Amino acid sequence: MQARFTTDEIAAAALRIVDESGVGGLSMRSLAAALGTGPMTLYNYVADKEGLEELVVAAIVAEVKLPETTGDWQQDCYAIASAMWRGIRSHPAAIPLVLTRRMSSSTGFMAAEALISALGRASLDDRDRLAAFHALLGFVTGSAQADLAGPLVAARIGNVAGDDYPNVEALSRVAADTTVEDDFDRGLRMLIDGIASHRRVRRRR
Numbered sequence: 001m002q003a004r005f006t007t008d009e010i011a012a013a014a015l016r017i018v019d020e021s022g023v024g025g026l027s028m029r030s031l032a033a034a035l036g037t038g039p040m041t042l043y044n045y046v047a048d049k050e051g052l053e054e055l056v057v058a059a060i061v062a063e064v065k066l067p068e069t070t071g072d073w074q075q076d077c078y079a080i081a082s083a084m085w086r087g088i089r090s091h092p093a094a095i096p097l098v099l100t101r102r103m104s105s106s107t108g109f110m111a112a113e114a115l116i117s118a119l120g121r122a123s124l125d126d127r128d129r130l131a132a133f134h135a136l137l138g139f140v141t142g143s144a145q146a147d148l149a150g151p152l153v154a155a156r157i158g159n160v161a162g163d164d165y166p167n168v169e170a171l172s173r174v175a176a177d178t179t180v181e182d183d184f185d186r187g188l189r190m191l192i193d194g195i196a197s198h199r200r201v202r203r204r205r
Contacts, residue, residue, distance in 0.1 A: 028049065
């Protein structure tokens with residue numbers, strides 16, 4: 001019997017529910033209603049809610065437009081990490097799933113594979129490449145999470161810090177006047193420069 005839905009159709013519908021109602025709004029029942037079918041039909045495609053959540057992550061990853069490879073590993077790392085960040089933050093309600101489900105199956109490996117490949121051209125040893133990968137991935141996902149807070153949280157932190165914590169208060173004012181795009185760009189470039197600097201130091205030893 002021909003399948004009534006494709007996996008991509010189910011994933012797209014599940015992502016729409018998360019975008020509109022949050023992770024808590026996603027269930028076999030809500031997805032079945034959105035597709036105009038019964039919950040039991042979905043068990044032909046996924047085993048449980050965890051499977052649905054992995055499909056949501058797969059749908060987000062599929063939207064990430066990975067750049068063409070160049071001869072510059074630093075530029076490639078920057079472009080790949082930026083593409084990942086844009087893809088994740090375009091679905092803020094799904095960020096918890098990206099954090100917890102991105103490595104649950106091979107659907108989340110495409111962007112990771114590209115980033116690891118770029119780092120592979122940096123002449124790092126295996127442990128340094130692993131550390132660099134984790135640092136970049138953590139920066140991307142952490143920045144996407146921080147975006148949810150926005151400038152209002154920075155202002156609130158500054159008000160709470162007050163005169164007791166002048167450094168926190170001063171930096172919160174900078175944060176309130178800085179766009180998330182500029183903050184991410186600066187931080188990512190600093191991180192990649194740090195990886196490159198570490199690489200040069202190790203090669204001189």
